[in-house]
Amino acid sequence: MSLPAPNPDRTCLVTGASSGIGVEIAGLLAARGLGLTLVARTESKLRELADTLASRHGVRVEVLATDLTDAGARSGLRGRLEELGLSVNVLVNNAGFSTLGPVYRADPDREIAMVRTDVEAVVHLCVLFTPGMVERRSGSILNVASTAAFQPIPGQAGYGGSKAFVLSYSHAIREELRPHGVSVTALCPGPVETGFAEAAGIAPEEMAASMPKMFWVPAAEVARVGVDGMDDNKAVAIPGLPNKASAALGWLSPRRILLPIVAKQHPGLPDA
Secondary structure, eight states: OOOOOOOTEEOOOOOOOOSSHHHHHHHHHHHHTEEEEESSSSSHHHHHHHHHHHHHHHOEEEEEOOOOTHHHHHHHHHHHHHHHOOEEEEEEEEOOOOOSSSSGGHHHHHHHHHHIIIEEEEHHHHHHHHHHHHTOOEEEEEEEOOOGGGGGTTTTTTHHHHHHHHHHHHHHHHHHHHGGGGGEEEEEOOOOOSSSSHHHHHOOHHHHHOOOOGGGGGGGHHHHHHHHHHHHOSSSOOOOOHHHEEEEHHHOOHHHHHHHHHHHHTOOTTTO
């Protein structure tokens, strides 16, 4: 089950497409001649990317500015695509962000917005678009998780828990969809230079100090590993050998030993 071939009435829906990994994934799919539907909150950034990809690769690119924390807005995506005569045959759930700090200092609204984006939107879009894939017996899904999925993260408890959910969910629906010709891949990057850490409130120097340079992978390489993972029908794709080793270590290490170490070096817990 490789990536579906280009088709004028099919589209690759990419969330979080206005920056970072999402931009790079969109570019790789467009280079394969696949039509795109770009989803994020900031329409101006999506329009700029859409114009670039359409001009460079000669593909059809739609822009659907959407707040993925809004269940009604998410539900409306299917109808908006139907009005355009399009069906989703590649779904990339890339949108996401992290909060930072201990739970007792957290902003409740921000925490819930994170869960709605990182967890709820993934589930909702899979439920919306997998029925059509199953009916056509063709489709690919890429859910962007993280190496944080393999262990709890004190200082980013909600984020780590959200990504653990995405990984588990991806494994489960992969088995459900496998007999119907639909593939599911979980992309689990480590630290990436995308502005993600800064958005979470982590200064670049703090992030660099907590994660050695060998773990950092450029967004373009992360995207390539993800798209190749879909094409090769991999269950999990982890960019970079150090991150693969870190994920395995995090998964297998006793929590009573691992978690105090993680807490001590995490920039979100300076008092740990």
